[in-house]
Amino acid sequence: MPATRFMPTPEADDLIALTRGILAKELVPRVVGAERTETFPREVFRVLGHAGLLGLPYPEEYGGGGQPYEVSLQVVEEIGAVWASVGVGVSVHALSCFGLAEYGTEEQRTRWLPDMLGGELLGAYCLSEAHAGSDPAAMKTKAVRDGDSYVINGAKAWTTHGGQADFYKVMARTSDDGGRGISCFLVPADTEGLVSDPPEGKMGLTGSHTTTMRFDNVRISADRLLGTEGQGLSIALAGLDSGRLGIAAVATGLAQGALDHAVAYAKERRAFGKAIIDHQGLGFLLADMAAAVESARATYLAAARLKDAGRPFSRQASIAKLIATDNAMKVTTDAVQVLGGYGYTRDFPVERMMREAKVMQIFEGTNQIQRLVISRDLAR
Structure with a gap:
């Protein structure tokens, strides 16, 4: 039997009902086959985005749902009960949008956030490295300013949606000043020099692709810096x-x-x-x-x-x-x-x-x- 919920508003009750209907129609028939064949369910995220379920905690003015976390997390829970790979993906996508929503300029938010929250652009989050998982301040991936651009070199491990995402929220070192030398960037997936290793062979969540992303002289415009230089670790945390x-x-x-x-x-x-x-x-x-x-x-x-x-x-x-x-x-x-x-x-x-x-x-x-x-x- 589904979870018994006491939602704060009638609108939130309707949102749970909408979610359960979409899950029954779109996710339940696909989950077993996709997990067994390790197939990434990109279309599912597009369906969830078009239904307004990918951007629930973000402002309505940018295409979000304007819902409190108390409500949006219960929607994520409903998804996780049916298909954990997709539930994790929704959480990771929301995390990938966080830096832009909270630290981006008005121009940056207006330019990118609506498509991100609407499911047209799926996000990934690049923080961990092979030698720097629980200690992100030890990361070695570098971003060097070159005129109106930054050039990124390094590798990011354990990237959920790696090779499948449309954009990557990337933490990279812009100075040698420890945790204060890390900055945050929004990198398009089709940028030259950005490549994905094959997906990791995992015990579970096989419908969710997890890869190492490699940055080989990846050049992005300086307007893709989120916040200020050196603010990246605080954004991440x-x-x-x-x-x-x-x-x-x-x-x-x-x-x-x-x-x-x-x-x-x-x-x-x-x-x-x-x-x-x-x-x-x-x-x-x-x-x-x-x-x-x-x-x-x-x-x-x-x-x-x-x-x-x-x-x-x-x-x-x-x-x-x-x-x-x-x-x-x-x-x-x-x-x-x-x-x-x-x-x-x-x-x-x-x-x-x-x-x-x-x-x-x-x-x-x-x-x-x-x-x-x-x-x-x-x-x-």
Whole structure:
């Protein structure tokens, strides 16, 4: 059964209903085939964009939905419950738009943001490097000013939508001044010298392509600098708090989807004369799964409401990401257990969901990094 939601407005209720209708029509029929063939579902993102679901937290004047994070994250959760690769993609796209929306000039926003929020331009986010994942200040990719241009050289690892995106939000070093020497750029995908390695062979989220992007004398006009030189790391870190909430929402949706499949199976499967859900051992396991899902949802919504109120939410975002992704790993693993041998086969989606849950504990900052963020905030 779908999640029970208490939305803040009738408009938000309608938005959830719209989302569920699109998911049933456009995503459910495609998810199994695309994940098995590792096919990137570009058209799905275009459909979501045309429906207004890619730019929900951004201003209406630029083609966004003007919705609070409390609402937009619940839409992302609904998507994650059906297709985690797409849910992650929606979160990453929103993160890719963040630098332009928050730090771009009015001319830059007017020029690029409507097509980005409308789904015509799909984004990717280039921060991590092979040697600089949890420590982005150690990045080596450089952007050198040359007249009215910047020339970028280096490589960015673990790029979601790599090779498929239409633009890349890129963090690159413009000086040797540590974290204060990093700047943020918006790089078109068709720029000469920008190439993608083949997609990584991943355990899960195989419908989402993750690649290394290589910058070989990539020349872009200087008007594609977002903010000022040296502001890039602060732009990246500010966006990551919202990105962590996006992943928390996807993970919660993934857990909800696994719970729904497990409950449906447990109601139908019979053993010793009754449905297995009526056996206390299985019933209590499902109860714990439901409690984990509800707890994760409440945690990310509490952080979202702080953000919507303009209050600090960095620690709460890390807590939400930590709780939701750890719970998703537990819930999906238990869903496989509920289905027994069938849960271990590809005839049922819970084995895929368990594989997808693992990476949720790793990207947007590993859960060890989240604990570091939380503990440092407590120590202040």
